[in-house]
Every structure is written in C-alpha cells, then in structure tokens.
Amino acid sequence: MSERPAHGWQTVREEVLRRIAEKIWRPGDPIPNEADLAAELGCARATVNRALRSLSDDGLLDRRRKGGTRIARQPVGRATIEIPLIRTAIAERGARYGYRLIERQEAVAPGAVSAALGTAADAAFLHVVSLHLADEAPYALEDRWIVLGTVPEARDEGFEAISANEWLVRHLPFTRAESEFSAVPAAAARSGALDTAPGDALIVHRRRTWLGDKPITQVDMTFAPGHRIRTQQ
Amino acid sequence: MSERPAHGWQTVREEVLRRIAEKIWRPGDPIPNEADLAAELGCARATVNRALRSLSDDGLLDRRRKGGTRIARQPVGRATIEIPLIRTAIAERGARYGYRLIERQEAVAPGAVSAALGTAADAAFLHVVSLHLADEAPYALEDRWIVLGTVPEARDEGFEAISANEWLVRHLPFTRAESEFSAVPAAAARSGALDTAPGDALIVHRRRTWLGDKPITQVDMTFAPGHRIRTQQ
DNA sequence: CAGTGGTCTAGACCACATA
DNA sequence: ATGTGGTCTAGACCACTGT
Incomplete structure (x- = not known):
C-alpha cells in the first residue's frame, strides 16, 4: 500500500506541500516548530528537519532560528538546468x-x-x-x-x-x-x-x-x- | 582559529573537494565508504553522509548502493538560476x-x-x-x-x-x-x-x-x- | 548473498536572532 | 534570556544492487 516508510522525510514533505496546496497554511503563515511537528506526525525531529530543509532549499519555506518557519511569501523561483556533454x-x-x-x-x-x-x-x-x-x-x-x-x-x-x-x-x-x-x-x-x-x-x-x-x-x-x-x- | 566545528559536514565536504582538486582522487576513482571515511576523519557516519550527499547533489560524486562512491567522470554541470520578482x-x-x-x-x-x-x-x-x-x-x-x-x-x-x-x-x-x-x-x-x-x-x-x-x-x-x-x- | 548507501531515532549541544 | 533551527552522535534497520 504505502511505498515509503510511513514516517519518512518525503512523507513529511508531501504533507507540508499538501497543507500549502489546500491553503491550510498560506503564504506568510508560521508553521509549528520542528519538535511540535515531529510529535504531531509521529516521527523524530531530525526527520522533520530533513523535510523542511528540503522545502526551504526549494524556496517554499523561510526558516530562521528563533523566528521559526513560515510559508514563503514569495516562493523564490529556482530553476536548475542540467548541462550535459x-x-x-x-x-x-x-x-x-x-x-x-x-x-x-x-x-x-x-x-x-x-x-x-x-x-x-x-x-x-x-x-x-x-x-x-x-x-x-x-x-x-x-x-x-x-x-x-x-x-x-x-x-x-x-x-x-x-x-x-x-x-x-x-x-x-x-x-x-x-x-x-x-x-x-x-x-x-x-x-x-x-x-x-x-x-x-x-x-x-x-x-x-x-x-x-x-x-x-x-x-x-x-x-x-x-x-x-x-x-x- | 576554526570557524566551524572541527568535524562538521562542511569540513568533510571541503576535505573531499581538496582531494579532488589536488588530484589525490581522480575522475572515476572510487573513494572509501562512509564508515571508513568517518573513522578516518573522526566523525559520525551521518556527518560523512551529509557531506557526500551534498557533493552528489552538486554532481561531483556518483553514488550507488553496494557500488560505492566514485568521483564523477563527467561532473554533471548544474546551473541554478534564481527567479526574482x-x-x-x-x-x-x-x-x-x-x-x-x-x-x-x-x-x-x-x-x-x-x-x-x-x-x-x-x-x-x-x-x-x-x-x-x-x-x-x-x-x-x-x-x-x-x-x-x-x-x-x-x-x-x-x-x-x-x-x-x-x-x-x-x-x-x-x-x-x-x-x-x-x-x-x-x-x-x-x-x-x-x-x-x-x-x-x-x-x-x-x-x-x-x-x-x-x-x-x-x-x-x-x-x-x-x-x-x-x-x- | 553481502556490502553499500539511505534513512530513522533519541538525545544532545550549539549558534543565532529576537523579545 | 529564551526559543528556534542547525548539527553531531551512536546505533539501528532497510533497500538496493553487484557478485
């Protein structure tokens, strides 16, 4: 049924994407801190960290120490081009x-x-x-x-x-x-x-x-x- | 003197880059597995993993389960473009x-x-x-x-x-x-x-x-x- | 089958920014 | 001063794949 470990970081990533897509979380909104999210989703904080870091790398989240994590107001567009031989x-x-x-x-x-x-x-x-x-x-x-x-x-x-x-x-x-x-x-x-x-x-x-x-x-x-x-x- | 924890993942990353730049490791060469590198560099395997994963993301390493890690023969060029407002x-x-x-x-x-x-x-x-x-x-x-x-x-x-x-x-x-x-x-x-x-x-x-x-x-x-x-x- | 990377966990300490 | 993310550790299990 499930392709991935029920609590893998990709699962967490997809859950966050879902909440953005369904407008449960809107641009500018703060989201729970890593520890709370981990508790809610039933996984370790490191797993949540991995997922949020990947979303932050993609420009979808803004993260700051102490300030917490927010849905990016301007999802920074990043385009990655592969340069083959x-x-x-x-x-x-x-x-x-x-x-x-x-x-x-x-x-x-x-x-x-x-x-x-x-x-x-x-x-x-x-x-x-x-x-x-x-x-x-x-x-x-x-x-x-x-x-x-x-x-x-x-x-x-x-x-x-x-x-x-x-x-x-x-x-x-x-x-x-x-x-x-x-x-x-x-x-x-x-x-x-x-x-x-x-x-x-x-x-x-x-x-x-x-x-x-x-x-x-x-x-x-x-x-x-x-x-x-x-x-x- | 040192800006980062002596054994942080960025330190490991830089050490690998150094060995590539000084041609200690050449394109196509296999490099030690994560456990051995961790022992050699005096850090945890997860730290080595983080560093090697980042280099692999940048196209400088080829990694395969069982096959091990090699210096990429064709460092895949990747150019990331930021798209601002x-x-x-x-x-x-x-x-x-x-x-x-x-x-x-x-x-x-x-x-x-x-x-x-x-x-x-x-x-x-x-x-x-x-x-x-x-x-x-x-x-x-x-x-x-x-x-x-x-x-x-x-x-x-x-x-x-x-x-x-x-x-x-x-x-x-x-x-x-x-x-x-x-x-x-x-x-x-x-x-x-x-x-x-x-x-x-x-x-x-x-x-x-x-x-x-x-x-x-x-x-x-x-x-x-x-x-x-x-x-x- | 066995070795490698991929990942998760629980805990810990730290850097940093903000209140 | 304090709460947050950033990171490291040690250990574990798993998935994949080459032999």
Missing part, C-alpha cells in the same frame, strides 16, 4: 553526432576573458573553436579558451577527433562553475557556421570553470536557431 | 521601477498553452500583457495566461497598478514550476514595446507553475536587448 545531448535526441574542428591556436586571451577567470593578462591560453553537428546539421558552435597554466596537457591534444568539451570533461574535474545565458543575433561573428538565416536569434551559454582556485576554461556555446534550454523537473 | 530585480540594480498595463482580457488560450498546462481546450483564461520599466526604460515584457479555474480572484483585479507577476506571487504559492529559455529576434510580435533596434536578439523566459496538480499560469517574460541570466554562486 553536447555529444550526449545529441545522442539522447536520437541523432547522429558529428564534430568539426574550426580553429586551434595558442594565444593571449582577450582582457575580458583573463579578467573573468582571474589569470594574468598575458597568461597562455589555447583557443579552440569547433562545431557540433546533429545528423549533419549544425547544432552548437563551441568557442573555448583553455588556461594552459592549469591544463598544460591540452598542448598535446589536437582536438581534431575529440571536442574540447569532451576532452576536458574526461581529463579534469572542476569544483566551481559559473554560467550566463544571453541572446545574440545570427549576424554575430562566427555564427555563420551555424547555417542561420538573417534575422535569427541564437541563445548563448557562457560557462567558466575552476578546479579549486585554479581557472580551467571559459566557453561560449552558441546554439542553432530554435534551441531551447529546459529545466529538469 | 521583476520589481525586486530592478530595485536591486538601483533603478526606479515602473509598470504599464498593455492588455487585459478574458479569453481562451492557444492550444499550446492549455495543453502544456493541462487544462481543457476551452478553459477560461485571463490574458495579461504588461511592461516592466527600469528608470523609464523598458526592462521586460510580460505576456501571461492565468487559469481562472484555479485563480478566480484574478477576475476582480484590474492589474493596472500591480503586475500579474507580483499579484500572483502575493496571492498564491506554487508547488511545481517548469522553465524554458529561448532566443527570439526583436522583430517578433509585441516586442516593439521593448524599444528594440532591428537585428536585436531577445532572451525569453517561459515559465509554468502549478499548485498541487492545479495549473496556475504560463508566462513569457521577454527581456530587453543585452539582458543576461546568471547563475547564483
């Missing part, structure tokens, strides 16, 4: 993956790149531009700057058969990342490789990663027209 | 907030909208279009469909002084949300209100919310040219 994303759509290297050269990065990553202005970078294809059609243009001081092994890789996207993911973990999404007109530099029509708008995902405090890379992934980025449920 | 976002930039209602009428929603929300094809919606301004300049165009079956009180609100964005957030919590980002050319319908130049590209954030299993609304928030969506650190 491009090859994986294409394979999951059931399409054949293709890859083409466009440019690869050592260079000094533009000031904005080195500044954002926190390297010296004259630090050595590897600049790799490539195209990912799904069933022969352009899918995404990858424009990447790799910090050679952190990833010297990249010098020995030609990136002719494997994308920098994939090579990095295989060779180096990261512990911190920043993302930024914006829209650019198809007329922008390099987007010609994407087979766009004049007037198309493209979505760009810029990402920077670090390992500990050492910068690894910045990448601009520009997607073909019509691409959508969805949150996972 | 538009008025709050503008105030945080230090700009003056302005609001203008463009259209408000009861209507049947396009099939794609009712289908995505899961309402009947002929369900009653309120269609509200409005403009948010920062220091008199257009900031975002809000195009919203409200499910009147779920939110009948919206019939009594003119949305002349308060945006639907804000009114909904004040009146109704939600328990589930979906987001989708895309790029559109400035030429697209209605974007004229955003003071765009020909050739501009705009980023659109489409969002749908539910309360329990009842659909609340779908909104397309189209931002002025140059807008960027950043992840929180």
Whole structure:
C-alpha cells in the first residue's frame, strides 16, 4: 500500500506541500516548530528537519532560528538546468553526432576573458573553436579558451577527433562553475557556421570553470536557431 | 582559529573537494565508504553522509548502493538560476521601477498553452500583457495566461497598478514550476514595446507553475536587448 | 548473498536572532 | 534570556544492487 516508510522525510514533505496546496497554511503563515511537528506526525525531529530543509532549499519555506518557519511569501523561483556533454545531448535526441574542428591556436586571451577567470593578462591560453553537428546539421558552435597554466596537457591534444568539451570533461574535474545565458543575433561573428538565416536569434551559454582556485576554461556555446534550454523537473 | 566545528559536514565536504582538486582522487576513482571515511576523519557516519550527499547533489560524486562512491567522470554541470520578482530585480540594480498595463482580457488560450498546462481546450483564461520599466526604460515584457479555474480572484483585479507577476506571487504559492529559455529576434510580435533596434536578439523566459496538480499560469517574460541570466554562486 | 548507501531515532549541544 | 533551527552522535534497520 504505502511505498515509503510511513514516517519518512518525503512523507513529511508531501504533507507540508499538501497543507500549502489546500491553503491550510498560506503564504506568510508560521508553521509549528520542528519538535511540535515531529510529535504531531509521529516521527523524530531530525526527520522533520530533513523535510523542511528540503522545502526551504526549494524556496517554499523561510526558516530562521528563533523566528521559526513560515510559508514563503514569495516562493523564490529556482530553476536548475542540467548541462550535459553536447555529444550526449545529441545522442539522447536520437541523432547522429558529428564534430568539426574550426580553429586551434595558442594565444593571449582577450582582457575580458583573463579578467573573468582571474589569470594574468598575458597568461597562455589555447583557443579552440569547433562545431557540433546533429545528423549533419549544425547544432552548437563551441568557442573555448583553455588556461594552459592549469591544463598544460591540452598542448598535446589536437582536438581534431575529440571536442574540447569532451576532452576536458574526461581529463579534469572542476569544483566551481559559473554560467550566463544571453541572446545574440545570427549576424554575430562566427555564427555563420551555424547555417542561420538573417534575422535569427541564437541563445548563448557562457560557462567558466575552476578546479579549486585554479581557472580551467571559459566557453561560449552558441546554439542553432530554435534551441531551447529546459529545466529538469 | 576554526570557524566551524572541527568535524562538521562542511569540513568533510571541503576535505573531499581538496582531494579532488589536488588530484589525490581522480575522475572515476572510487573513494572509501562512509564508515571508513568517518573513522578516518573522526566523525559520525551521518556527518560523512551529509557531506557526500551534498557533493552528489552538486554532481561531483556518483553514488550507488553496494557500488560505492566514485568521483564523477563527467561532473554533471548544474546551473541554478534564481527567479526574482521583476520589481525586486530592478530595485536591486538601483533603478526606479515602473509598470504599464498593455492588455487585459478574458479569453481562451492557444492550444499550446492549455495543453502544456493541462487544462481543457476551452478553459477560461485571463490574458495579461504588461511592461516592466527600469528608470523609464523598458526592462521586460510580460505576456501571461492565468487559469481562472484555479485563480478566480484574478477576475476582480484590474492589474493596472500591480503586475500579474507580483499579484500572483502575493496571492498564491506554487508547488511545481517548469522553465524554458529561448532566443527570439526583436522583430517578433509585441516586442516593439521593448524599444528594440532591428537585428536585436531577445532572451525569453517561459515559465509554468502549478499548485498541487492545479495549473496556475504560463508566462513569457521577454527581456530587453543585452539582458543576461546568471547563475547564483 | 553481502556490502553499500539511505534513512530513522533519541538525545544532545550549539549558534543565532529576537523579545 | 529564551526559543528556534542547525548539527553531531551512536546505533539501528532497510533497500538496493553487484557478485
């Protein structure tokens, strides 16, 4: 009958969600403290804590020491986007993956790149531009700057058969990342490789990663027209 | 000297991150099980569990019962975007907030909208279009469909002084949300209100919310040219 | 079957914010 | 000063899954 232990934290979570959905508890309302809820629901306080913490992480509750727990007045919207390997994303759509290297050269990065990553202005970078294809059609243009001081092994890789996207993911973990999404007109530099029509708008995902405090890379992934980025449920 | 209890879960988390960053543990490597790690680090297994679970949530570890814990081969990128009230976002930039209602009428929603929300094809919606301004300049165009079956009180609100964005957030919590980002050319319908130049590209954030299993609304928030969506650190 | 992570419990102490 | 959430502990049982 019951899938979960009758008093598991997910059960508590669902009970709280139910009370919100049925307007037993309304935005701004205080809810009982953990000890009282635990007594009412017949479980340990730690279990209630786990459930309320998960709801608080989701932005549905506001919690303060001494102040207690309230239903959030503005349920903070949070959207979590999963960022797969491009090859994986294409394979999951059931399409054949293709890859083409466009440019690869050592260079000094533009000031904005080195500044954002926190390297010296004259630090050595590897600049790799490539195209990912799904069933022969352009899918995404990858424009990447790799910090050679952190990833010297990249010098020995030609990136002719494997994308920098994939090579990095295989060779180096990261512990911190920043993302930024914006829209650019198809007329922008390099987007010609994407087979766009004049007037198309493209979505760009810029990402920077670090390992500990050492910068690894910045990448601009520009997607073909019509691409959508969805949150996972 | 130490900010946290010497054996808190954050300390364990940082120790694991350190071992990844210093390549003591490499992608794909198994790490000791929870009991062993707890003994090594001198804390309870539950504390180790808390730390490893948080790293697993961040995509840095792969955990499987019986299989043990490994450093992720592909640290799954996850970007979490916070979605503030538009008025709050503008105030945080230090700009003056302005609001203008463009259209408000009861209507049947396009099939794609009712289908995505899961309402009947002929369900009653309120269609509200409005403009948010920062220091008199257009900031975002809000195009919203409200499910009147779920939110009948919206019939009594003119949305002349308060945006639907804000009114909904004040009146109704939600328990589930979906987001989708895309790029559109400035030429697209209605974007004229955003003071765009020909050739501009705009980023659109489409969002749908539910309360329990009842659909609340779908909104397309189209931002002025140059807008960027950043992840929180 | 056996080893691992997932979770629950009961109790305790602590940090913090508020009254 | 006090009540609240945040966390740690030690122990236990369970669910899943690889062997």
